[in-house]
Amino acid sequence: MKIGARNFTRGLAIAIHSTIRLQIPSLLFCMNGQMENGAFLQRSMNGIRKSVEKLSSKGKMNDSVETVMDRFTTTTNLAEIKDADLVFEVIIENIEKKKGLYNRN
Numbered sequence: 001m002k003i004g005a006r007n008f009t010r011g012l013a014i015a016i017h018s019t020i021r022l023q024i025p026s027l028l029f030c031m032n033g034q035m036e037n038g039a040f041l042q043r044s045m046n047g048i049r050k051s052v053e054k055l056s057s058k059g060k061m062n063d064s065v066e067t068v069m070d071r072f073t074t075t076t077n078l079a080e081i082k083d084a085d086l087v088f089e090v091i092i093e094n095i096e097k098k099k100g101l102y103n104r105n
Helices: 010-021 035-057 065-069 095-102
Strands: 026-029 072-075
Touching: 010 026, 010 035, 026 035, 035 065, 035 072
Parallel strands: 026 072
Antiparallel strands: none
């Protein structure tokens, strides 16, 4: 589970690795993902696909690209992450924005 789909970070790299190697589903949440017709989340998914395709072309994964991509889902609904076992928060380094996320119900 990763919060902050706009940034490609170590958290995203770990999510991709976990999704490929450990076959763990990953949910990407973006507070602004609904803006621009979901453009933020779509850009993130496009970037993930590109990374997965590159790994596949190098023979670094056993599953097909589509099998791996099917393990990723996206949401703009914060309530959907409440049962996550592990969360990577990668919001901009702005304390007020971080407080805003953590204070949501």
